[in-house]
Amino acid sequence: MAYRVLDLRPDTALLNPQxxxxxxxxxxxDGEGEQDAVRSYPLPTSSVVEPQHLATNALLTYSEVYxxxxxxxMFVGPRPGTIIYIDRERHVHLAEIRKRDPxxxxxMFQIPPSATTHALSGxxxxxxxxxxxxxxxxxxxxxxxxxHAPNDExxxxxxxxxxxxxxxxxxxxQSASDVTVCINLPEVVQANQIIxxxxxxxxxxxxxxxxxxxxxxxxxxxxxxxxxxxxxSVWTLENGRLLTLYLQKQHEGARWASVFRGDDGVLETMDPxxxxxxxxxxxxxxxxELETGTASAPLMQPYVDQDSGGDLEQLDESSDTPVxxxxxxxxxxxxxxSSVAGSPDWLCSAFPRAPQHWPxxxxxxxxxxxxVDGVVFGFDASADTAQPPAADGPPTHANVCxxxxxxxxxxxxIQAGKREKRFMYVDSDLTVAVLAETQRRVYIYxxxxxxxxxxxxxxxxxxxxxxxDAEILGIQLVSRALVVLHKRSxxxxxxxxx
Numbered sequence: 001m002a003y004r005v006l007d008l009r010p011d012t013a014l015l016n017p018q019x020x021x022x023x024x025x026x027x028x029x030d031g032e033g034e035q036d037a038v039r040s041y042p043l044p045t046s047s048v049v050e051p052q053h054l055a056t057n058a059l060l061t062y063s064e065v066y067x068x069x070x071x072x073x074m075f076v077g078p079r080p081g082t083i084i085y086i087d088r089e090r091h092v093h094l095a096e097i098r099k100r101d102p103x104x105x106x107x108m109f110q111i112p113p114s115a116t117t118h119a120l121s122g123x124x125x126x127x128x129x130x131x132x133x134x135x136x137x138x139x140x141x142x143x144x145x146x147x148h149a150p151n152d153e154x155x156x157x158x159x160x161x162x163x164x165x166x167x168x169x170x171x172x173x174q175s176a177s178d179v180t181v182c183i184n185l186p187e188v189v190q191a192n193q194i195i196x197x198x199x200x201x202x203x204x205x206x207x208x209x210x211x212x213x214x215x216x217x218x219x220x221x222x223x224x225x226x227x228x229x230x231x232x233s234v235w236t237l238e239n240g241r242l243l244t245l246y247l248q249k250q251h252e253g254a255r256w257a258s259v260f261r262g263d264d265g266v267l268e269t270m271d272p273x274x275x276x277x278x279x280x281x282x283x284x285x286x287x288x289e290l291e292t293g294t295a296s297a298p299l300m301q302p303y304v305d306q307d308s309g310g311d312l313e314q315l316d317e318s319s320d321t322p323v324x325x326x327x328x329x330x331x332x333x334x335x336x337x338s339s340v341a342g343s344p345d346w347l348c349s350a351f352p353r354a355p356q357h358w359p360x361x362x363x364x365x366x367x368x369x370x371x372v373d374g375v376v377f378g379f380d381a382s383a384d385t386a387q388p389p390a391a392d393g394p395p396t397h398a399n400v401c402x403x404x405x406x407x408x409x410x411x412x413x414i415q416a417g418k419r420e421k422r423f424m425y426v427d428s429d430l431t432v433a434v435l436a437e438t439q440r441r442v443y444i445y446x447x448x449x450x451x452x453x454x455x456x457x458x459x460x461x462x463x464x465x466x467x468x469d470a471e472i473l474g475i476q477l478v479s480r481a482l483v484v485l486h487k488r489s490x491x492x493x494x495x496x497x498x
Contacts, residue, residue: 004337004400006325008344008368010375011404014451019409022445022458027498037497038461041102041490043087049073049473049487050088051123052139070422071123074474074485076352078128078148083476083483086111086124092136092146094155097478099494108157114140128355141165169216172259173269177252179228181245181259186212188240198233200250203260217243223261226254323368327379327400337400344368344375347412348424348433351477365405367426367433374411376430377402406430408445409456418443423475432495434482439470442484444498459498463491 027037043049051073075084083095090111096104111124125137132148134157145161170183189210197204202221207213227250235245249256258264323346327337350364363379380401408426411433415424423436435443444459464470465486474485482493 006327006337006339006379006400006402008325008339008377008402009404010344010370010407014375014404014407015370015373016407016409016448016452018452018454019448019456020454021410022414022456025457025459025498027459027461037494038463039492039494040463041492043488043490044105046089047085047087047091047093047105047107049085049485051473052088068123072423072474072476073123074476074483075126076128076354076476077478078134078355079131080354081478082354083478084108084126084128084134085474085485086126086136090124090138092126092134094157095483095490097481097483097492099479099481099492103490103492106155108134108155109136109144109146109159111136111138111144112142114138114142130355137165141167168266170259170266171269172266174249174256177249179245179247179249179256179259181247183217183243183245185210185241185243186216189213189237190240191237194235194237194243196235196245198228198230198235198245198247200227200230203245225256225258225261226251325366325402327363339402344370347374347415348426350376350428351425351434353428363400365426365428365430367408367411369412372410372413374408374415374426374433375404376406376408376426378405379403406447408433409448411445414445422472425475425477427477432498434475434477436472436475436484438472440465440472442472442475442482442493444482444493444495446498461493465489 051071073085077083077094077096081097083097084092085095086092090113091107092109092111094106094108096106098104122139124139127135127137129135132150134146134148136144136146138144141164143163143165144159145163146157147160148155148157170181172179172181174180187210189207193208193210193213195204195206195208199221202223203219204221205217205219207218224247229248229250232248233246235243237243256268258266258268323339323344325337325339345368347367347369349366352364365376365378367374367376369375380403408430415421415435418435418437420437420439421435422438424434426433431447433445435445437443440463442461442463444461446457446459448456463472463484463486469486469488471487472484473487476483480495482495484491484493
């Protein structure tokens, strides 16, 4: 497979230094005719959407707080014109969006209560992977497979299977001089039960009289990503359960892509403060288990409930970091292309598409920061190297190129001034960029009509709503309708009338 470097440098011909700003265009809201740009519809009384309230004394990393506050509770449906949402009673609902008529809402499934307590608890999710197949995540470890009978107009969905997602086997981070690996063992052991041999290029790890640890963490001369100084590398055991490896790099400053040679899918914990919180969680867990004698305490404490209506300015600062992309094979996981260090900072992604669009375009565009602008890059694959798609799945591209597809002038500058922004997307056709605040307001920025135009159009939509129904919990683009999820209602914005 040919390997490519993704070039994320903007095309200066697509930048507009003469751009002056956006002019406001007012909308017809809740008028008398059928040309209303914004309509609101109540959800069924039994399907109130409310993110779960969790323990307020739980430890959270900074990135976890950011991800939880910006979690989109509305999901793309299995077919064009549909979305999915999950209510507080764990009912999964499919809504067919119609611009002029109320949405048709069908209950698909109820997520069973999770009996598992050893994993990190998160939000429920639904992910369409085909026009008749949806995966539903219970927020813990279970994923349910929902299937719809072909040509069934009654929208009856059936759970045909369930599988569990295993948590990462370890956590790791690195500095310029060392790599730290943190392993939570499945049962209490003594230090003399661990045989750990650190060599220049490999790690051997064995356990004596501990079948659970031996089954999961036995390594025989497993090759490390790079060389270490074995004499200066050590391991420690805390509370009988927390095994930590401190590996001293032989080549100081060299960055490891993974702990072991060959990517095993365990991502690095990039922020040292995040890693410190994870270690503290594991220490508390192992200590409490030793005291109580139980084996069902959570590996990582649940997320804290966030007051999402507050000032999000500090949280947004965490997203102002350079981004690196890696394009991998759908079937093998092998890297086909990646970007290089020094790429532009992340701004937002494009709205996801229904899986029915996969055969025509697999990879979504992304919007990155370039000075004050938002530059949108698309990812193209050469037709002669695109492998045939799997059944009901996307094709695998072996030859991927990044292309500067368009620019939203001044978007980076504008979004930096929105202190309470919660969601931000561009559409795949590059006609609008959408920014939604935590409550009531949605900003729509239209693409310029001429390459050298100095002005473009923006809409400011106040969705109203009283009390907790003013909060914006999710947003998706369905055809040319922008759908906004509240606790007790759906708002539909017709972009053709904006």
